[in-house]
Amino acid sequence: MVRTPPATRAGSHHRAHIDRDGGSGLDLQRLQRRVVSALSLGQIVGGVGTGATMSLGALLVVDVSGSAAWSGMAATAGTLGAALFAIPLARLARTRGRRFSLSTGAILAALGGLLVIGAAVLVSFPLLLIGLTMMGAAAALNLQARFAATDLAAEANRGRDLSLVVWSTTFGVVLGPNLFAPGEALGAWVGLPALTGGFAIGVLAQITGVLVYLAALRPDPLLTAHAMAPALKDENGSTKPSRGMSILRTNPGARRATITIALSHAVMVALMGMTPVHMSGHGSSLTIIGVTISLHLAGMYALAPVFGWLTDKWGEQVIVLAGQGLLATALVIGILTADSRTGVTVSLIFLGVGWSASTVAGSALLTRTVEARDRPQIQGLSDALMNGAGAAGGALAGPILALITFQGLSGVLLILVAAVTVIHHRTPRDR
Missing domain, CATH: 1.20.1250.20 (MFS general substrate transporter like domains)
Structure with missing residues (x-):
């Protein structure tokens, strides 16, 4: 059975002294509410970008490759990217905290969007697949965000806090696909190739997510949780x-x-x-x-x-x-x-x-x-x-x-x- 630190047990109103990230005498309940709000906002803006590009990926693959046979590669590349980035982003979270990990994932997704736009300009199918794969980092960080909501959650509210972050994705998923026309208008205005305007919106959304994570996840929830947790040892006496x-x-x-x-x-x-x-x-x-x-x-x-x-x-x-x-x-x-x-x-x-x-x-x-x-x-x-x-x-x-x-x-x-x-x-x- 996992031992829960006293400060995070159900119904606890304790305050904890934390030395990391400049935090001291933190109100954990208030901090957790801010963390869930920041993660939810990040999910909304990230979901808008993902939703805006989800419906365009297959169309752009056909346009660049010249063959409908490759249309499924858009979803495949995105799913593969999410799988490839999940573990590296988790390692970043362990060593540098959720704030750094989630921000890095959003930056990678934004860079992937830029590569997709560049691939459309150059009509390069390999570059397009690389960009779509990098955009899979957005899905990886979205999945990590649900776990980040549990870092400081009271045991009695863990499922609720996790689910609120998952629920917030609804807004982006519903709104994103409806940005096809605005995306195309934006693309035409700045001179982008056809079908890339939605990806430009996705890049802007991921950059907004970076700003949200950097500004709001202070002190970092995972580093705070680690500072509170007892130094548990395994059977070999190691705390690693x-x-x-x-x-x-x-x-x-x-x-x-x-x-x-x-x-x-x-x-x-x-x-x-x-x-x-x-x-x-x-x-x-x-x-x-x-x-x-x-x-x-x-x-x-x-x-x-x-x-x-x-x-x-x-x-x-x-x-x-x-x-x-x-x-x-x-x-x-x-x-x-x-x-x-x-x-x-x-x-x-x-x-x-x-x-x-x-x-x-x-x-x-x-x-x-x-x-x-x-x-x-x-x-x-x-x-x-x-x-x-x-x-x-x-x-x-x-x-x-x-x-x-x-x-x-x-x-x-x-x-x-x-x-x-x-x-x-x-x-x-x-x-």
Whole structure:
């Protein structure tokens, strides 16, 4: 069982003397509120940039490469970038704090956006892929932000604080794709190539995020938490943090949480990614497909605070299993109503809600079951595995869809959901 420092126990009103980052006699509750507000604002502006470029990436890849066959590389490059940057950014967080790590991620994403614009000017497909991969740092920092919300959170409010940061992404996800026209107007005004105006907005949004993190995350929440935590020693008498893979081997709770997050993400990405293809093949218009995906995205983020509150009230295990039940419901609906537009839309809504419950509760479980000194390492590894699983799910979903149809894909994914449920029942509990 993880030992929680006295100053961070549920309902604690203690003040702690902190020597790092110039902090002294800090009101931890007030600091935590400011941290959550800063992270939420960073998620909103970063989400606007990501949302503005998400719908343009595939179009720009086709325009630069000259072939529609490469259109899927936009999402693949972004997911790969998120996986590649997750662990380095987590290491930066451990050594330099969340403020430096999140700012670095936003800077990398902004540089990636500039490379994308440069690739369009030069009509360079390799440079475009590099830029899109670097922009994956935005997704990596967005995932890290949810964990940053738990660094100083009281145990009774950990799920709530984490979920509020996840929820704030809703604004960017909804607003971003609607900036297509303003982006193109901006691009035309400054003389940028077609389809790059949204990326210019993304660059500006990431720079704004850098300013938010640098200004508001003082004192740094992770460094403050480390200063408060006791110098725990392992069996060899060392106080150095453990490696992520070592934690997974020896900590059943962390292993269970990581598997939950990764496989739930793989299921979500696989089904969501193939839904537009399936619906298009059944005669659905782009408008109907767009509404379906928008409802799915709303399901992913809009109810996150509800699942955060329920996680704090009923425990991570209950909400993880509820999330798996929602994912299973989505897949069963997909199997039974694959030829119905309404049925597929309902399936995608359940898919988003199930992902939300599983991710919020799984992330809270991962934080609770790991010592404070080890959290950045295992959190970064979890995010890398999450994105790697998502990339694998997206890559394998296409051939499965072609071989055994939408119903078959849903059936295969249902097996993964069942596997997560079995793991949660059979793994020894830590509470």
